[in-house]
Structure formats: structure tokens, C-alpha cells
Amino acid sequence: MTARENVSQTIDQLAQLVRKRVPAIPRVGLVLGSGLGSFADDLSDLVKIPYQDLDGMPVSAVVGHAGNLCFGKVEGVAVVCMQGRVHLYEGHAPAAVVTGVRLMARLGVSHVLITNAAGGIETSWAAADLMLVIDHLNLTGSSPLTGRNDDTLGPRFPDMTRAYDRNVQEAAREVARSLGIVLREGVYAGLLGPTYETPAEVAMLRMLGAQAVGMSTVHEVIALRHMGVKVGALSCITNMAAGISNELLNHGEVEETARTRREDLKRLLSGWIASVANAKGERG
Ligand code: HPA
Numbered sequence: 045m046t047a048r049e050n051v052s053q054t055i056d057q058l059a060q061l062v063r064k065r066v067p068a069i070p071r072v073g074l075v076l077g078s079g080l081g082s083f084a085d086d087l088s089d090l091v092k093i094p095y096q097d098l099d100g101m102p103v104s105a106v107v108g109h110a111g112n113l114c115f116g117k118v119e120g121v122a123v124v125c126m127q128g129r130v131h132l133y134e135g136h137a138p139a140a141v142v143t144g145v146r147l148m149a150r151l152g153v154s155h156v157l158i159t160n161a162a163g164g165i166e167t168s169w170a171a172a173d174l175m176l177v178i179d180h181l182n183l184t185g186s187s188p189l190t191g192r193n194d195d196t197l198g199p200r201f202p203d204m205t206r207a208y209d210r211n212v213q214e215a216a217r218e219v220a221r222s223l224g225i226v227l228r229e230g231v232y233a234g235l236l237g238p239t240y241e242t243p244a245e246v247a248m249l250r251m252l253g254a255q256a257v258g259m260s261t262v263h264e265v266i267a268l269r270h271m272g273v274k275v276g277a278l279s280c281i282t283n284m285a286a287g288i289s290n291e292l293l294n295h296g297e298v299e300e301t302a303r304t305r306r307e308d309l310k311r312l313l314s315g316w317i318a319s320v321a322n323a324k325g326e327r328g
Pocket of ligand 1: 161163164257259284285286293316
């Protein structure tokens, strides 16, 4: 069996499993990052499918990353949420890391809104700030698209000029404004991890034009753009990156800080979902 058949077959089989258990076809997908997974528990008409029940869906061992595919409604919009994601640093192959978002695309979502926890590089920012991702640097040295291209998923050489959809960005700005939530904007540098960066690495990332750094998102965005899904992404700046402040970094604080913005993120995400779905006339 070729690699091409594997990817398509895996997501087809997963989609079939899911469709048996879920009434509404989701319009918008969400990926919930470290400390942000609770959003899914508040969905109306919630149906939760543990990744373990989905043969072919990789499972994360990271604290703070529950592993459930959650279906339900937000402001009347049918959504699917990844409550927890897997990371490259856990040893998963780049293609495995994007199984969940490819499944969302196969289920028919038009948009995926991605969240993550990130370290702040921009010195004028502070921990607990929220950042709209306007572009990224994939510094993982890998791509989920290496190997033979699956032409049924997308083109060999996908365009990444507007990887983060402009209308989706504008929707986030408007919703944040209307809610009185300050939304920073910047470039997200995606690294392999699992170490946090050295101060020298953070200084380098700053020179490269990044405002935030994290260990996820970039592969998901690549896979989604490959499949033609529109993408928006939001970082919770859970800490200032190494060497930007005098603090040392630990995962407990990352999760704790994300939790402090939980309510704001919930309001922002809810408004964002309604806005992108309505722009396409897909409420319902
Ligand atoms: N670096 C990388 N990933 C992160 C950070 C960081 O400082 N904070 C949260 N995720």
C-alpha cells in the first residue's frame, strides 16, 4: 500500500467512524492548545469521542492535553474541536501530527481556528497577552507534506502567501474590538521542542521577525492549506520567551497563565466562530 493511500484511507475511515456517532456536520473546526481545552466542555449538544476510540488517531501523553474529538454547537454553529493535539516532540511523524486537522477537513469544515500557548518575544508585551497569528516561520525542519503528494488532498506545492486568511483575521480583530479585548498581532515561530528555547535562540528568532514562539500549529496550518481549508490562529502568550524576562520557564506556569485567559478566549472564540460561519452563510 502506498503512503498516498494510507493518508486518504486513514482519514476516510476516521470520517466514517465519526459520522456514525455525530448528528450534525461541522462547519468550523477548532484546535485547542495547552490549558485551553475546556472550551470544548461548554459546547451545546456536546458529543465527545476519545482519540483512543478512533483507530488511526494519534494520542498525546502531554499533561494539559486531553485527547478528545468534541462535536457540538457554538452560537448555533456546528463545530468540531480537537481537545488536545499531538506534537512532533512526542516522536510522532509530521504526517501523524496533522491527522486530526485532516479529518476535520475531510468532515467538510470550511475554516479551522487554531489556538496555542506561546512564548512572547516582543519585549513590549506581557504574559497573558493574546496574539492573532498573521504568519509563521516553520523552523521544525520538517513538513507533513514530505513524501509522495496525495493529489486528492491538494497540490504538490501549496501556496503559503496568505496562509492565515485575511477575512478570518479581520473577523478576529472586529470581535476582539467589540468585546474590549486587546489583541496583539505577530509572526509565530514553530520549533520542534521539547526544550524551551535558549536566550540566544530567542534573540535569533527576534532577528528573524518572530513575535512569539511555540511547538505546534505550523504543521497543522500547512496540512489545512494543502487541503484548501481557511485558517485563523490565536496564541495565548503564556510566558515571555527565555531571556526576555528574568523568569525561568515551566509547563505548569504555561498552563496556569492560559487558564487565566480562559473566559476571554471563550468569548473571543465564540464570536470568531459565529463571524466566520456567518460570513459564509453557514450558521445552522
Ligand atoms: N517556547 C516554546 N513553546 C512555548 C513557550 C515558549 O516559551 N511557551 C508556551 N509554549
